[in-house]
Amino acid sequence: MSRPVHTEPFPLFRPIHARIDLAALRHNYLRTRELACRSKIWAVIKANAYGHGIMRVAHGLSDLADGFALLDLEDAVRLREAGIRQPILLLEGFFSARDLPEIAARSLSVVVHTLEQIDWLEACELDAAARIPLFLKINTGMNRLGIPPALAATVLARLRAWPHAGPIGLMTHFADADGERGVDAQFARFAPLAAQFDGPVSMANSAALLRFPQTHADWVRPGILLYGASPATAHATASDIGLKPVMRFEARVIAVQRLEPGDRVGYGGMYTAEKSMRVGTVACGYADGYPRHAPSGTPVAVDGHRSRLLGRVSMDMIAVDLSDLPQAGLGSVVELWGEHVSLDEVAQRAGTVNYELVCALALRVPVVEMNRQCVPQASRTD
Known part of the structure; x- marks a missing residue:
């Protein structure tokens, strides 16, 4: 199934779309490079480039990115077939020994995070010349993926003995780089290993890259930073960091209702008018990706002027306040997030994270x- 294809002004289509600003994407990459000027950058494009389109983002950064990091072998193969030649890192590694011949043929790098994966490497028969770059992941306290630090030396010896090993790197992932605990405890577990290691090291995700320069090492792994949102909103907004929103999510007003005091709005009547009001019905709902739990008062922008959501988000529609916007009406453009309403604001009001909204x-x-x-793109991942 593919996305609808149209050209503006969209007369035959439901009036909703997401605009992807490739210049903003490139700006954010260059801003990230300023923040981690001594490191190479794995541009993280997993989850369809956080909803922005994996092929679109890869091509948009094809002359800038040092490498790309993602999850799915299928996506990595598509990138190679589309002409992407930078290193590509599979962040969850491989899920079967059957994947290894394709990984080798496509010159992909893999994260190794379990002993079982090492068994698969050692048992796999590859062409004699095949070499696969590896990153050994160390579990320093997130307890999601990774080898215990105590096993690092033994595991590294096995990887170095594998005849198809390319360059070997070392990595970890921080659980609370965006929070109050920060990275100190995990960094203390990882630093001694990194100090004795003679290959490339990678630690910093977006939040660590922003807050903890000591974690930058040889490679950083920014995700949400590239798409123009803050990885640590309690410490800095996207504007504070100097980022630009890459996605502008917009829809139009398709009906206008006039309310009197006591009238209610939407399912469950969750908003009650306290005065005479004009309310716009907008062609966007939770089936489009707008958060269902966004409450009344969540900011929107109508024709570039800030306003607010009213009542419960339904599957295909929301209601917005037009009372103080006499110029607004049928056909008015409503920005759900983007230039006038930040992704971070909407996520905070909806009780979620900016990552979830774009994904x-x-x-x-x-x-x-x-x-x-x-020109609109025809498929979800273009």
């Missing part, structure tokens, strides 16, 4: 590229 963009929402040719 949840629905397949049925058309995408329009800005700052290349404004």
Whole structure:
């Protein structure tokens, strides 16, 4: 199934779309490079590039990125077939020994995080010349993926003895780089290993990259930073960091209702008018990726002017306040997040994280590229 394809002004289509600004993407990459100027950058494009389109983002950064990091072998193969030649790192490694011949053939790098994966490496028969770059992941306290630090020396010896090992790196992942605990405890477990290691080291995700320069090492792994949102909103907003929003999520007003005091809005009547009001019904709901739990008062922008959500988000529609916007009406453009309303604001009001919002963009929402040719893309991952 593919996304709808259209050109502006969209007369035949439901009036909703996401605009992807490739110039903003490139700006954010260069800003990230300023923040970690001594490190190479794995541009993280997992989860369909956080909802922005994996092929679109990879091509948008193809002349800038040092490498790309993702999860799925299928996506990595598509990138190679599309001409992407930078290193590509599979962040969860491989899930079967059967994947290894394709990984070798496509010159991919893999994370190794379990002893079982090492068994698969040692048992796999590959062409004599095949070499696969490896990153050994150390579990320093997140307790999700990784080898215990105490086993690092033994495991590294096995990897170095594997005849198909390419360059070997060392990595870890921080659980609370965006929070009050920070990285100190995990960094203390990892630093002695890194100090004795003679290969490339990678620690910092977006939050660590922003807050803890000591973690930058040889490679950093920014994700949400590239897409123009803050990885640590309690410490710095996207604007504070100097980022630009890459996604602008917009829909239009498709009806206008006039309310009197006591009238209620939407399912469950969750908002009650205290005065005479004008309310716009907007062609966007949770089936499009807008958060269902966003409460009344969540900011929106109508024709560039900030306003607010009213009542409960339904599957295909929301209601917004037009009372102080006499110029607004049928056909007005409503920005759900982007230039006038930050992704971080909406996530905070909805009780979620900015990552979830962009990743949840629905397949049925058309995408329009800005700052290349404004031609909508035909598929979800283009």
